[in-house]
Amino acid sequence: MKKFVVLLLVVTFMFAGGGDIFRYQMLVDQFEASSQGKPSWDASFFMGYDANKIYLYSEGDSQEQENEIVFSHTITPFFDLQIGMEHDTKDKGATFGEITLMGLAPYFIETRTKLLFGEGGVGIDFDFEYETLFTQRLILNSRVESRIFSKDIEKAGIFQGLNDITVGFRLRYEIQREFAPYIGYSITRNFGGLKREEGQVKDRFVVGIRFWF
Amino acid sequence: MQRRDFLRSSALFSLIAVTPALAKKDIADHQPTQVLEGDEFDLHIKKTWVHFGDKPVIATTVNDMLPAPTLKWKKGDIVTIHVTNHLDEPTSLHWHGIILPYTMDGVPGVSYPGIMPGERFTYRFKVEQNGTYWYHSHSGFQEQTGLHGAIVIDDDIDADRDYVVGFHDWSDEDPDSIYRKLKLQSGYYNFQKRTVFDFAKEVQQFGFAKALQRRAMWNKMRMDDRDLADVTAYTYTYCINEHTNKNPAYFFFKPGEKVRLRLINQSAMTYFDVRIPGLKMKVVAADGVPVEPVEVDDLRIAVAESYDVLVCPTQEAYTIFAQSIDRYGYVYGILSTSPQKRAPIPKFYPYEPLSMVDMGMAMDGMKMNRMKKKMAHETKIPKTPLPMKKGIAWTMEAKGAMYRLDDPGVGLRSVQRKVLTYADLHTPNLENRFPDREIELHLTGNMERYIWAINGIPYYESKPLQFRYGERLRITFINDTMMNHPMHLHGMWSDIEIADGKILRKHTVNVQPGSKLSMRVNVDATGRWVFHCHLLYHMGGMFREVKVLS
Numbered sequence: 001m002k003k004f005v006v007l008l009l010v011v012t013f014m015f016a017g018g019g020d021i022f023r024y025q026m027l028v029d030q031f032e033a034s035s036q037g038k039p040s041w042d043a044s045f046f047m048g049y050d051a052n053k054i055y056l057y058s059e060g061d062s063q064e065q066e067n068e069i070v071f072s073h074t075i076t077p078f079f080d081l082q083i084g085m086e087h088d089t090k091d092k093g094a095t096f097g098e099i100t101l102m103g104l105a106p107y108f109i110e111t112r113t114k115l116l117f118g119e120g121g122v123g124i125d126f127d128f129e130y131e132t133l134f135t136q137r138l139i140l141n142s143r144v145e146s147r148i149f150s151k152d153i154e155k156a157g158i159f160q161g162l163n164d165i166t167v168g169f170r171l172r173y174e175i176q177r178e179f180a181p182y183i184g185y186s187i188t189r190n191f192g193g194l195k196r197e198e199g200q201v202k203d204r205f206v207v208g209i210r211f212w213f
Numbered sequence: 214m215q216r217r218d219f220l221r222s223s224a225l226f227s228l229i230a231v232t233p234a235l236a237k238k239d240i241a242d243h244q245p246t247q248v249l250e251g252d253e254f255d256l257h258i259k260k261t262w263v264h265f266g267d268k269p270v271i272a273t274t275v276n277d278m279l280p281a282p283t284l285k286w287k288k289g290d291i292v293t294i295h296v297t298n299h300l301d302e303p304t305s306l307h308w309h310g311i312i313l314p315y316t317m318d319g320v321p322g323v324s325y326p327g328i329m330p331g332e333r334f335t336y337r338f339k340v341e342q343n344g345t346y347w348y349h350s351h352s353g354f355q356e357q358t359g360l361h362g363a364i365v366i367d368d369d370i371d372a373d374r375d376y377v378v379g380f381h382d383w384s385d386e387d388p389d390s391i392y393r394k395l396k397l398q399s400g401y402y403n404f405q406k407r408t409v410f411d412f413a414k415e416v417q418q419f420g421f422a423k424a425l426q427r428r429a430m431w432n433k434m435r436m437d438d439r440d441l442a443d444v445t446a447y448t449y450t451y452c453i454n455e456h457t458n459k460n461p462a463y464f465f466f467k468p469g470e471k472v473r474l475r476l477i478n479q480s481a482m483t484y485f486d487v488r489i490p491g492l493k494m495k496v497v498a499a500d501g502v503p504v505e506p507v508e509v510d511d512l513r514i515a516v517a518e519s520y521d522v523l524v525c526p527t528q529e530a531y532t533i534f535a536q537s538i539d540r541y542g543y544v545y546g547i548l549s550t551s552p553q554k555r556a557p558i559p560k561f562y563p564y565e566p567l568s569m570v571d572m573g574m575a576m577d578g579m580k581m582n583r584m585k586k587k588m589a590h591e592t593k594i595p596k597t598p599l600p601m602k603k604g605i606a607w608t609m610e611a612k613g614a615m616y617r618l619d620d621p622g623v624g625l626r627s628v629q630r631k632v633l634t635y636a637d638l639h640t641p642n643l644e645n646r647f648p649d650r651e652i653e654l655h656l657t658g659n660m661e662r663y664i665w666a667i668n669g670i671p672y673y674e675s676k677p678l679q680f681r682y683g684e685r686l687r688i689t690f691i692n693d694t695m696m697n698h699p700m701h702l703h704g705m706w707s708d709i710e711i712a713d714g715k716i717l718r719k720h721t722v723n724v725q726p727g728s729k730l731s732m733r734v735n736v737d738a739t740g741r742w743v744f745h746c747h748l749l750y751h752m753g754g755m756f757r758e759v760k761v762l763s
Contacts, residue, residue, distance in 0.1 A: 019664065019671055019753025021389075025397050050664050051605065077608040077659050078435060104661055107432045133408040177394075177401050212397075 020050045025212055030170070032184070032208025038062050050074065055082065064090035064157070070100060079103030086116060094119050094156035116149075123149035123158070137174040141182075143167070164190045172210055180210045244277040246362070246455055250285040252292050256306070258328075258350075259299045263359065265457055266385035266450045272359035273300065273350070279455060280379050280479060281348070281362025286340045288366055294336040296328055303327040306336070307351040308364065309517060309701070310501055310720035313338040315740030318703055320351045323741050323758055327352055343368035344501025345475040345519045346720075347379070354388030357481040357749055365475065370497055372473035372523060376464045378546065380476070380514065380535055382449040382483040383457075392750050395443055399663045402445045405541060405564060406437065430569070434609065438566040440660060440695060441623065443750060444482045446542025451483065451535070453546040462546040468527055472548070473497075476512075477519040481749035484538035484697060486513050486625060489531050489548065490559050494522040499638055500719040502706075507637045510630035513538070513622055515699040515723035517747040520633075530554035538624060538697070540564045565624040567695055573611020573727030594651040594687055599668055600676070606666035606754065607657040611693045614729040618711060622697070622725055639711055640718040648687035648733050652678070656724060656746070656755065658694040665694075665746065665754035672756035678744060680736040682763040689731045692724045696748075698755065699723050704742040708733040721747060739763055 024047035033039045040061040046053045057068040070084030082100040087093060096118035105111050107130075114125035125147050132140040147163040170184035187203040243263040261274040275281035286292055298304045305327045307319035317338045321327030328334045343366050350360035363377045384391060394401040415424040431438050456462035466472050474494075478485060488494075488511045495508050498521035506523075514520060514535075526548055532555075533546040540561045547555055619636035621628065658665045665671065680686055688707075692698060700707075701721045708716040710731045724730045739761045746755035 020673060021392065021396065021753075023393055023396055050662060074605045074662075077605050078661060104435055106435060108435055133406055134410070135408060136404040136406060177398065 022049060023047070027212040029210055030208055031210070032182075032206040034186075034204040034206045036202075036204050046072070048072070053080075055084075060089070064088070068098065070098065072102065076103070078105075086114070088156045088158075090155075090157040092155035094153055094158070096123075119153050119156070121149055121151040121153060121158075123147060137180075139172055139174065139180075141168075141170045141172065141184075143170075162191045164188055170206070170208075170210075178212050181208070182210060183207050240271060241277045243272070243274070243279060243455070246278045246280050246282060247276075248283045248285055248365075252286070252290045254284060254292070254294045256282070256294060256296045257299055258296065258304050258306075258360065261359075263383075265383040265452060268385060270385045273304075273355045274359050275306075275362060278362070279359040280381065281360065283363040283365060283377055284348070286364065286366045288340050288343050288368075291337060291339050295333055296336065297333045298328040298330055301330050303329050303352055304355060304360070305350055305352045306348055306360075307703075308336075308346070308348050310346040310519075311338075311364070312341050312704065312706070312738070315704055315738065315742055318742065320703065320743050323743055340366060342366060342501065344498055344503070345377075345477060345521050346501050347477050347479055347517075347519065349479065354392070354481075354749060357382075357384065357388040357391075359383075361479040363475065363477055363479075366501075368498075368503070370473060370503070370521065370523075371471070373470035374464075374466050374472040375475070376472065377454065377475045377477065378462075378464070378533065379454050379479045380483070380485050380487075380544065381452050381479040382444075382481055383452055384444075384448045384450070386448050388481070388749070391444060391448065395663045395750055399443065399660050400437065400440065402443065402447045403437075403440060403539075404445070404447055405439055405441075405539060407439050407566075430574075434572075435661060436572070436609065436695060437660070438568070438571075438695075441539035441567065442483065442537060442541070443663075443696070443748075445539055446537060449483065449537075449542060451485075451537065451542055451544035453533070453535070453544050456546065458544060463552060464533070464546060464548045466526055466548065466550060468529070468550065470526070472524050472526060474522050474524065474533070475519065476514055476522060478514040478516050480516050482516065484513060484515055485535040485544075486511060486538060486562065487533065487535045488512075488559070488630075489524060489533050490556070491528065492524045492526060492531055492548075494524055496633060496638070497521050497523055499640075499717065500721060502640055502718045504638045504717070505641055507633070508631065509633040509637070511621075511625060511628055512633035513625060513723075515697060515721065515747075517699050517701055517721040518719075518723065524548070528556075530556040532556045532558055534559050536561050540624065562624060562628060565627065567623055567726065570617075570620070571623055571695055571726040572609065573614040573691075573693070592647070594648050596651045596653065599652055599654070599678075600670060601655070602666075602669040602674075604669055605662065606659050606664045606671055607655075607669040607693065608659045608661070609693050609695070611691060611727040611729075614691045614693075614727055616730065617725055617728040618709070618730070620725060620728070635709060635717055635723075636711060638717045639715045640708075643708070643716060643718060645708065645714060645716050645733070646685040646735070649684045651687040651689060653689045653691065656690060656692045656694055656698050656700075658696070658751075658754075660695070663750075665751040667755055667757055671754035672745075673753075675757055677741075677758035677760045680734070680759055680761045682736055682739055682761050684736045686734045686736055687731055688734060689729065690722075690724045691729050692726055695726045696751075697723055697725055698751065699747040700744070701747045702734065702742070702744045702759070704738045704740070704759075704761075705734050705736060708735075736761055 030042040038061040042059040053072040070082035096116040110129040116123040166188040168186035172180040172182035174180040263272040318324040346364040453462040530549040536543040621632040742759040
């Protein structure tokens with residue numbers, strides 16, 4: 001087995017000669033604090049080649065997180081199909097299988113649309129982002145996120161139907177491409193389902209940094 | 214000495230140790246480029262300290278020179294070049310544009326295995342041509358780190374002064390890091406992207422609906438009309454020979470003299486728009502081959518191209534001004550009668566984004582090269598189909614791609630002076646045989662992912678192209694990307710089809726974005742050759758081996 005993996009790596013490296021180089025990137029898209037609530041993050045890591053990559057995603061704060069590991073394969077010039085798992089840690093937590101379409105939609109809209117299945121239900125997760133340049137370094141990131149699920153999974157804080165919609169705006173200044181502090185505003189509306197959060201609207205101002213290496 | 218002091222001084226010492234001068238004494242300092250003449254040369258490829266950018270950095274050099282020594286040859290001579298590799302990695306030298314046996318061509322993995330660390334390789338071949346050429350490493354990204362130099366072969370173009378003007382782009386950054394950044398974020402080095410204020414300006418100009426409509430097509434296609442150069446002056450310091458703008462190159466003359474400038478673009482990635490305000494440039498040779506002379510005010514020099522121009526300066530000083538195609542940086546040299554005389558540095562031409570023409574989508578508005586239209590209908594040339602793959606390396610199709618030999622190109626279209634185009638050039642006294650067959654090469658890419666390919670297939674997935682010895686081959690390029698690609702075929706000449714059955718003989722052929730271009734090749738050299746885009750960071754994908762079958 002070990003030999004096989006080594007052989008696979010060697011072969012991959014040989015074929016990757018030329019333009020397709022092995023690469024990795026750690027991107028902390030959001031690492032922020034707000035007036036209310038705990039510091040939170042939204043980060044990803046990948047390693048791989050043009051067509052095949054392994055991604056790790058993590059989003060959340062010290063209390064609840066969504067963590068994913070997926071294998072990502074490029075299926076069209078602008079889209080990757082990702083297959084893997086997501087583990088949500090809220091309360092007792094829950095684990096789902098996921099099939100995700102990630103890429104750049106027309107009009108430069110970045111999207112990750114996840115199909116989740118597990119714990120006896122299915123769900124869809126949307127994430128759309130758009131970047132507006134005010135200057136070459138002052139960039140507004142607008143983001144819409146939402147989750148829909150087929151049933152209540154109380155231990156993971158998920159409920160049937162439209163769970164929530166979050167709209168966020170983050171204005172960053174790229175001191176370097178790799179390092180950008182930002183300020184932002186985010187508003188979340190919870191719908192139906194779990195009584196304690198029903199109809200609740202949460203909004204917050206945030207301040208944070210975005211960085212990658 | 215007390216222990217504490219010792220610790221402090223050792224800490225201090227380790228700080229000094231990382232500074233260049235003390236760290237590696239065995240690395241020599243940069244030497245000015247010399248001219249080496251004769252038929253036997255001894256070249257040593259080494260690591261050398263240079264200081265072009267913000268700090269001293271280690272470069273890859275020949276005999277500690279960057280650019281490498283200018284080699285002066287004579288037509289008819291058999292030259293012998295001993296190249297010793299003092300690096301700890303393999304290296305190579307390729308004689309760009311020189312017609313020679315393929316085993317002397319210097320492409321690792323194709324012509325030979327390359328020159329291993331500590332090894333010496335001897336090139337020996339007969340010089341069969343005249344003119345201005347250059348040479349560079351064909352190993353990894355060594356060219357970006359300095360391994361390039363000029364070749365001058367005597368000819369009978371008459372001039373009182375003769376200068377090599379070698380343009381190149383230097384970066385303090387490791388080229389592997391540049392390439393990785395492009396792969397992670399292809400717009401990393403572009404600081405002239407479209408902003409909301411640009412849109413606001415368009416709204417003012419055209420009204421909201423029209424402005425939106427203008428954007429719609431680009432945005433739908435996820436294409437950036439401000440993507441003119443992948444790597445920019447954000448990391449590059451542009452140089453003429455071994456001079457930057459801090460210490461500009463001087464070219465001296467006496468008033469009334471005829472000066473020959475051998476303009477060579479030795480850059481890894483940069484297209485330059487060159488002009489000498491106040492002077493006409495008479496182009497007398499392109500890529501080393503004499504052309505019917507033509508006087509111009511401006512010329513764009515693609516990566517790996519060379520133009521020999523004659524100028525007759527009468528005033529005391531002029532500026533040789535070369536601005537990068539994306540108008541983000543420039544380099545200048547001084548054409549002058551004395552070190553005290555300088556001319557003002559001119560302004561950039563206005564920034565011009567790409568247009569629908571560059572997307573290969575404008576069916577009208579451009580003058581079409583008249584003859585081309587006729588030629589296409591004239592006689593049928595049998596077409597040999599090649600494998601194609603419409604996969605991830607092919608995002609755009611230039612459906613309306615046209616021959617645009619008379620198009621000065623983006624950024625020079627509105628210049629009210631004479632700008633050189635391929636349509637102005639013509640190589641006289643050459644037989645132009647009718648082609649036996651034709652192949653079509655789509656230059657393709659995916660800018661979002663920074664993948665480059667030919668016919669949608671990157672090099673590492675490709676099979677060699679097969680040329681037949683003795684045939685006259687027509688190669689038609691269709692550029693399905695939004696960038697210029699300087700295509701370079703090794704070992705054989707490329708005859709670009711200009712109007713009226715005329716041809717322009719070159720070694721590097723610039724194919725404009727969204728355009729079409731045809732060239733003819735006399736397949737008169739056996740062996741294994743290569744054919745590739747000369748932009749260093751495109752080469753990994755836009756590369757083919759060529760096998761000439763007898």
